[in-house]
Amino acid sequence: MFLSHLPRRLFRTFAGFTVAIILICTVRTIVVVLSNTRKLNHCDVHEGDEYIALSEARWEAMKKSLTFKTISYDDSNDVETEEFKRLLEYIIAGHPTVFQSRLVTYEIVANYSLLIRVQGKDKALLPYMLAAHLDVVPVVENQWSVNPFSGIEDEEGTLVYGRGTLDDKGGLMAQLSALEFFLARGRVPDRSFFLAYGHDEEIMGMDGAASIARTLSQQGVDRLHFVLDEGLLVLKGMMPGIDYNLASIGVTEKGFMDVNISVVYTGGHSSMPNKESAVSILAKAVEKLHVTQMPAEMDELADEPFKLLAPIAGFPMNFVFSNLWLFRPIIGYVASKDKTLQGIVRTTRAPTIFQAGAKSNVIPSSAWAIVNHRIHPRDSKETVLEHLRWTINDERVKIVAAGEYYKPHPVSPFDRSTSLPYQVVADTAEQLFENTISIPGIMVAATDTKHYLHLSENIYRFNPILAGQREIATIHAEDEFISRENYRRMINFYYHLFINADRTKLENRQTANDEL
Ligand SMILES: [Zn+2]
Known part of the structure; x- marks a missing residue:
């Protein structure tokens, strides 16, 4: 008698259990979605205190920087040293406000690298540093459809091809262009900062960035508020069910x-x-x-983007992301089977x-x-x-x-409600890129930050470039390019960063729900 009832009882228990889980997940999803109070501030789009237009002069200056063949080779003895010297001369002559400013001091380090210091008003504030590099990887010229060192535009004039456009002359020239504008408007930062441009990043920075780090220490600079180097990008339409661009900020490096x-x-x-x-x-x-x-393992850092995306994702992604306690193993499994995502786990x-x-x-x-x-x-x-x-x-x-x-790098803080440097970088990205949410990520390629780890626990790797598959496919490959739109965003990102980095207090920010 009793035994004959067992399957039905089992079925009832199982059904009850499933309904309970679905109910819990649904309630959690609703709570998470309702908690979305995200409001993004965008800056103005007319040149003024808030915005730098991409003038022809600024665009031409970047294009010209691509014509210097500052290639790093693996057997580095035949580095084309003259090209590096010419690029440095060009940079210095092309940004007269920066290099003649009374706030700016600079020096050439290890013959071909450049270290710039901008003096802030408040000496009590820890300075920060932006890094980029002057060198590029070699090209296989016959695989390019244009000359990789000619700075040639497409027919419509919407983008420029060239080795280094994305990695990393675009970033370097955008920082200088932003600083030129910043100083020309008579702005004086509260917080001092450095711009560090190594010349051999692509071959591990043993000469350039390493010497810059030594120079800083000789000048008594042993702590920085944060370091921001090249790194991850703003990814366009990468995740199904998410209508936002993802500004992925590298908080560690493999x-x-x-x-x-x-x-x-x-x-x-x-x-x-x-x-x-x-x-x-x-x-x-x-x-x-x-x-x-x-x-493969889902850890706190791998979880974080899903927690941040839970309130804004469409169904069914919001249901899954709001219930990581249940779906974490499945997400981890899917990530581990994906060629690109497995590197995260x-x-x-x-x-x-x-x-x-x-x-x-x-x-x-x-x-x-x-x-x-x-x-x-x-x-x-x-x-x-x-x-x-x-x-x-x-x-x-x-x-x-x-x-x-x-060694893999330590994981820098990525909680926006408690880390001021992370908040500054993440906020600036969302301010500049429409419909974008900042998330922490792992940098799988190498950067010069390995030489700066002792200077700060806040080391971030980010390139403010809105990138789809097309851009990503050209990094270190043929037909590398940057669009005018992206270059305009880059300049404005760094300009706003110069302003936002003066913050000394955390602003109230919504943060990922820790109970997910
Ligand atoms: Zn690079």
């Missing part, structure tokens, strides 16, 4: 490590193969580490070089490969090597960290 894995094994003539060879053993190891990535590894053999009829007695890692802030060199050993699980494979290694 580490970098190459690991050499090698096998030594009996070789011989190709007509008499053994059951195994150095190549086959190494190939097996590479296959294993390729399919078994390190574990795990350390990634990819075999990039595979070498063995020299002759087609000789079985090589050794084989080696390089596995490149981008280390998540929760991992370390040791945990990565340990996981690699565990995955390969073959003592015949030698595993050695090789070449350059950079």
Whole structure:
């Protein structure tokens, strides 16, 4: 009798449980959506105290900066030093108000880098620093549809092509243009600030940014309010169900490590193969580490964008984001399976070089490969090597960290209601970009900030560029370009940052709901 009722009882319990969960999720969604009091202030669009128009002179100045072939090469001895000197001369001559201002001092560091200091009124306030770089990556000229160093516009005149437009001469020239305007209007900042322009960022900044950091320390500058360097972008239409652009501010940077894995094994003539060879053993190891990535995990930083988007997302995304307690594992799983998003939730590894053999009829007695890692802030060199050993699980494979290694950077504060520097950067982005929400993110590429970590706990990596797939595809690739619209926004972003950075008190800001 009792047993015959069991399935029905079970079904009832299950149905009751499901209804309860749906009810809880719905109530939470409603509460979160109603909590949306977001109001964005946009600045004026007529040139004046609030806004810089993109005059032809400002646009031409940026275009001209693209014509200097300031390329960083991996074997850096043949850096085209004259081009760097000419670019510096051009920058200094092109911004007379900045370089002749009584508020400004500057010096050339390590021959080709530039450090500018703008003196603020209040010496008690900690100065901040904006960074950018003068160098660009090499080009494969025949893959470009235009000359990458000619500063040539498209037919409609809406954009300019050129190596460095997005990375990073656009940012550098926009900062200088904004400062020129700022000082020309007779403004004096309360807070002092630095502009730091390294010349070898693309080859790790060991000469430029490292020397700038040393120069600062020689001048007794050992603490900064914040550092803002190049970094993540304002992403256009990237998330289904979200009608907002996402101003993604890099609050940390992944580490970098190459690991050499090698096998030594009996070789011989190709007509008499053994059951195994150095190549086959190494190939097996590479296959294993390729399919078994390190574990993915949703942490506080990975959660934060979803919490911030919950009140403004459309259905069903608002339902999912308002109930991370239930959906977090699913979001984590989906992210871990996505080529681009997985970098947020795990350390990634990819075999990039595979070498063995020299002759087609000789079985090589050794084989080696390089596995490149981008280390998540929760991992370390040791945990990565340990996981690699565990995955390969073959003592015949030698595993050695090789070449350059950079630790993942500490995670800078990203709560807008408690961190003044983060609030300043996040607010400025929302002020300048319409229909945009600022979210914290992880920078997966390297920047010069590695040389500035000791100067502040508030290190941010952000490029104020509204970017769709088209822009993103051209970074470090062919036909890199920037639109007039984007360059105008960049100049205004930095101008407003100069103003907003004077804040000494937090403003009341809605923050992500911690109970999600
Ligand atoms: Zn760059």
